[in-house]
Amino acid sequence: MAITTPATIGIATPSSLWLPDVAIQPLRAALENINYLMQYHRPPLVSHCYTAEDALTRPSSYIIPVIASADSLRYTFEHRFTCSDASQSVTVTVDETATYAGGATTWANIYSQAVTTSGTPGGLTTHTKTLQPITSTTTALRITYTAPASGSRNDHHVIAYPAPAAPSAGLMPSGATPFDDGLINSADLAAVHTEWINRCKITASAVLRDRKQIALSFLQDETSQAYTHYLNLTGFTPLPAVRVWLANQGPTVILDLRVLASVDGGLATDLIRIRQLGGVPGAVSTIFDASGSIESGTLALVMQGDGLMRHADIEIAVARTAGNRTRLKSVSGFYTPGQK
Amino acid sequence: MSSSRPINPRNWSAVDMTTPIIGEATPPASAALLIAADDWCVSTATAPYAGCGHVFDGLTEANLSRRYLAIMVAPGAVHARAALSRTYQLDVHVTWATYNEIFSQDSGATAAELITIPGQKAGIGYTPTPTFKFGSTDIVLSGSGIEDSPTTAQDRQIELATMAAPYLEPMYVTDVSGFSVCVTDQVPDLTTL
Numbered sequence: 189m190a191i192t193t194p195a196t197i198g199i200a201t202p203s204s205l206w207l208p209d210v211a212i213q214p215l216r217a218a219l220e221n222i223n224y225l226m227q228y229h230r231p232p233l234v235s236h237c238y239t240a241e242d243a244l245t246r247p248s249s250y251i252i253p254v255i256a257s258a259d260s261l262r263y264t265f266e267h268r269f270t271c272s273d274a275s276q277s278v279t280v281t282v283d284e285t286a287t288y289a290g291g292a293t294t295w296a297n298i299y300s301q302a303v304t305t306s307g308t309p310g311g312l313t314t315h316t317k318t319l320q321p322i323t324s325t326t327t328a329l330r331i332t333y334t335a336p337a338s339g340s341r342n343d344h345h346v347i348a349y350p351a352p353a354a355p356s357a358g359l360m361p362s363g364a365t366p367f368d369d370g371l372i373n374s375a376d377l378a379a380v381h382t383e384w385i386n387r388c389k390i391t392a393s394a395v396l397r398d399r400k401q402i403a404l405s406f407l408q409d410e411t412s413q414a415y416t417h418y419l420n421l422t423g424f425t426p427l428p429a430v431r432v433w434l435a436n437q438g439p440t441v442i443l444d445l446r447v448l449a450s451v452d453g454g455l456a457t458d459l460i461r462i463r464q465l466g467g468v469p470g471a472v473s474t475i476f477d478a479s480g481s482i483e484s485g486t487l488a489l490v491m492q493g494d495g496l497m498r499h500a501d502i503e504i505a506v507a508r509t510a511g512n513r514t515r516l517k518s519v520s521g522f523y524t525p526g527q528k
Numbered sequence: 529m530s531s532s533r534p535i536n537p538r539n540w541s542a543v544d545m546t547t548p549i550i551g552e553a554t555p556p557a558s559a560a561l562l563i564a565a566d567d568w569c570v571s572t573a574t575a576p577y578a579g580c581g582h583v584f585d586g587l588t589e590a591n592l593s594r595r596y597l598a599i600m601v602a603p604g605a606v607h608a609r610a611a612l613s614r615t616y617q618l619d620v621h622v623t624w625a626t627y628n629e630i631f632s633q634d635s636g637a638t639a640a641e642l643i644t645i646p647g648q649k650a651g652i653g654y655t656p657t658p659t660f661k662f663g664s665t666d667i668v669l670s671g672s673g674i675e676d677s678p679t680t681a682q683d684r685q686i687e688l689a690t691m692a693a694p695y696l697e698p699m700y701v702t703d704v705s706g707f708s709v710c711v712t713d714q715v716p717d718l719t720t721l
Contacts, residue, residue, distance in 0.1 A: 196692030197573040221569035230694040231577040237584035268596040345597035386548035388565035392572040401578035430706035431611035433579025523578040525540035
């Protein structure tokens, strides 16, 4: 018996599906694609471009709200940053927490590693760290970069995508179940039964819905945000709108939003607005508090365009009370296929 | 019966995600059941991932104007287009770069790998503004034309590495305050992967 996981998706020809021999194929290949999905379905959970000051000579710490997989999957992290001086040592640290509470947060370390930056002054450093588990109860990640010994650092992007181990036997918390070929290969040629047929859909659906797909992102330094309101107004100040692509989906799609913002003083209620733009009938706004905690909400998108280019344009806006500042630290918008 | 197999585009919003394919304990053998089971796995694998809208400041300082990032590409993708968010503020005459640029690892010939997107910046009187500043915003798409072996930098679709497994595509984009990427076409026959 073996749980075989192909490294690429197995494609059966239509004729083999219409006229199957009395044999273990093509059903076995379809079932092994379950194992493929469990190991290789890789929508990013994190894909955030940093907004930070130019030429940082200090450490930076970024908080990213997440909705973790129920299966406590391993992830690959890939960081991109530059340093003005060549071959600097920058320590990259990733932590997780189940409950974000500002400075009182209890962080659990996922990994910490010293990275030697590009040998070219100003050159791109790409740091990849594989096989790092994110606990299922995690609601936020903290990314920290130390200052280079000389020169400065500019932070560009971080991405984290599922990279789980090959599946092992048993039902996963997400509802996914791998396929073991023992029965289908047995000398007794066990009958094809409905559970095998159904397992293809149930597991594919479970993997799809469990691995949240980052669809909207914004990220600033946790404690030293460079950017706040440009003008002394108390109304909503919009950030530039951005297009979110959700191929073939609609007519409406729900995004799960997580927002982290705080105020220097005054009331913290109703200061962050996220809405769909474009004068789309039925488009709505969702308002969040700048409470210093991670706020949750949803945004229903009325999808525009056709086919692969289905999209929605989204705007994040920040307001403040008179004489105070509102500091937007992070926004994560997650797409769950099939969520209604 | 054709031997080619196109991708079945799924609208997950319109399908029942939880009900089993078959509820009978001993249904008659049916090719339709086998096709349905196989298609759930293949269409899940080949569905493009969400094209994440990244909001960031890529305009304030020269060192931030080129933004490095990477996107994850699902199996079967062939080309992509990008949506660029650009902001401007009416200002005194300012000369700025003529184009936004996109570089991707797998796009185009080595000698002309840059994708250049002309924009308002070619004119004068507008200054790009960073996030958190008032100004006009537009979202423009990179080119729709397909030219995978260009001899000069031009506005065209982003060529992807068409594979049977997901892969990470490193990119950079210049002078924008928002960025997202959309897969625009997929392999016509999955059996060629």
